Amino acid sequence: MAMLNAFAFSVPRAEAVPAGSEYPASWTIAGNVATGTTPSGVVVTATLTGPVTFAGSGGLVFGGPSPAFFPPTTTEALQFINTTCTSTAPSGCGSITYAFSEPVTTPVFYTGDIGSGVIPASNPPTFSEYRNTPQTLTSGGTFSLDTPGSQTSNVAITNGGTTVGIINPAGRVGTAASTNSCDPAGFGCGTYAISTPTPTVESITIGFSNAGVGVEGDAFTQVVGITPLTPSISMTKTVSPQTISAAGQELAYSFAVSNTGNTALSGVSIAETAFSGTGEVGAIVCDVTTLAIGGTTTCSATYTATQADVDAGTISNTATASGDTPGGETVTSPESSAEVTAAPAPALTVVKSVDPAGQESYEVGQELTYSFLVTNSGNVTMTDVTVNEGEFDGTGELGAITPASVATLAPGDSTTFTATYTLTQADVDRRGSTTNTATATGVPPTGPPVESPPSTVEIPSIAAPALTVVKSVDPAGQESYEVGQELTYSFLVTNSGNVTMTDVTVDEGEFDGVRGGPGADLLVLGDQLGQRDDD
Incomplete structure (x- = not known):
């Protein structure tokens, strides 16, 4: 019989139970409520309604080895009895709702029909005849594990009021009796992945109804396995270019984000955790902010290097990616870093001049003003910049160079030092010129002091004896x-x-x-x- 509100789905056939699928190893039953806890700590509460009642807990199959695709222990299954219900309506004989203490994914339905027979007054019942075989499950419909003439209840599965599909994985049904107890001569059993309308669920409801044939009484077993959410996100940060030479160069940061967990993530974002740059990183923009399982996105941001960054020699940037699970949990990636190198190239130039300038000949007693134009021709800030006199063949005393030093000089900037000198008779008597050579020196952010090439000024004194x-x-x-x-x-x-x-x-x-x-x-x-x- 068909179920109402069938859910159409396009999930591919599962070929194996999902990695990490788990279920309670045992149950505590109180009335119509059974409680168990999975190995990871997910609490499963199974609430039963209708004529179908709990017959206890135990193994999924009796009377033979359990197939490899079944849970391995003998305490994890819930056992049910239907003694009087003949309704063939969906959930006409009751239902059981498995509620999970946190969102889970990829539910798996394990079932083993215990078979037909007269159900005695004792509990649990005993059976003498087994004639059930596994059935192909139709997506969005009810199904029966028994052959025609059996009394096993029809089963429907819903989630949040929506009927969900059931997939019958290849190799997940009984094989020959020589290998397990689910062969056609025995009873029907199987492992079935459940296709849910959303990637995660917090409950699954399984409804019971009569197959419409056979005797009224039946007993059957089932377990719903789930995969706990293990949200995970990864991020790799890169930058281009990786080397800069001057302030003002733009850096392009890229953040490759992947959803490496088993649940969708929303609100994906990037957080800077450490940044050595002295400027402001531009807004980080992600292509998409919702990632399906295995989904990826790229986020990007730009940054303009400052002079302080170049002086420091490196720009280090560390960030994390984060996203929110459907249950509201925030998961954060490990940190990822990108580093930009600023290759230092410290340099200074000095150009020396004299005032007055351009005279053919200078006279005794004439005061000369020397100027030293110092330029930072490198790419890093220089500190403690000074002018140093080199060769000077004047016979008098050169005045003090002022200022004595300049505290800082940024790349491309210039500053002027001055000094005065009065030409002596001995300078003129040389019958040539007075030569003055100077260099500039500064201290870069790293490494030894840097000296400029020398600059020379000659003061001509043409001899005119008379x-x-x-x-x-x-x-x-x-x-x-x-x-x-x-x-x-x-x-x-x-x-x-x-x-x-x-x-x-x-x-x-x-x-x-x-x-x-x-x-x-x-x-x-x-x-x-x-x-x-x-x-």
Whole structure:
């Protein structure tokens, strides 16, 4: 007979009992309620209604070895008796609801029909005739484990008011009597996966009705196995590029998330647990946030590297993925990390100049202002930046370089140091130039201090030697000079050039006095005059 509200499903045939399927090893029965606990701690409460009653608990089969596809012990099955009900309506002879203390998945229906016979007043009953065979189960319908003429009750399975399908896995029914006790000459038994309308369930209801043939009384056994939810999620984090060289470069983070458990997950999200970057990671966006069992999604985010990140040398990012089970439990993945390396390339340049600039020649006493333009030409911040004088052939004292140091200099930034110097006569006397060479030094975030290539400024001093002489006589200004008058000639020699002169002398040029000197001329004349008077 067909059941109402049949559930259409497309679950493939199961070829084996799901890994992890479990059931209570024993039951405690009180009236119409049986309670048992699975090995993982799921409490199963079985509540029976209708004419069908509990006959106790025990093995699924009697009178022979249990097939390999049955639970291995002899205490896990619930046994039922139907003595008077002849209703063929769905659940017309009652039902049993298995309620689970937490959501479970992949329920499995194990059953072993105990067979026909007159049910005595004693409990449990005894049987002398076994003529039941396994039956093919029709999805969404009731089924009977017995052959026509048997009295086994029809069975229907529902979940949440919706009739669910039953799958008859290959190899999950009785075989020859030589291997188990479920052969056609014995009684029907089987293991059947239940296709549920949702991936997880919190209860399963099995309804009983009469097959419409045979005697009214029957006894049968059953166990519902379940697979506890073992939610699990994994995540692998990657980043591209893995190496950067400058601030401002964008990083693309990718989070590959997989549902590795046995239940669907919703609200899938990524949480950063550790991040060494100094900026803000962009919003993390996932392609989808609900994952079926085995489902995957990719989440992504971007980040722009800062100068502090480059200075640090690495950007480390650790995250986890999480999702919620249908029962509201949150499961979190192990941490996954991605690291970006910032290869340091510290460098400085210095350009030295002088003010005033561009003169062909500089003079003694002229004040010069040297400027040192220092630029951070690398990719990391430099600290304690200073200018160091190298070769300097000036003969005077170079003024202090100011500032003495600059605390920090970011990549691409420049700063100017200055110093003054007054040109000396010795500098000009060299008849060439005054040379000044300097370097800049700074300390990178890691490694030894870095020195720039040198920069040189030359101050030309073109030699222009010159002398002037001004000759005078004392006494001066007379209209006429007399014989015997002594004259004193003066030679005022002036260095009118720009270099120091040495071994300075005065040389007589044209002179019309007699006998080589002015005094001699007068004496000779006097002598002549006196001699003439004597005569």
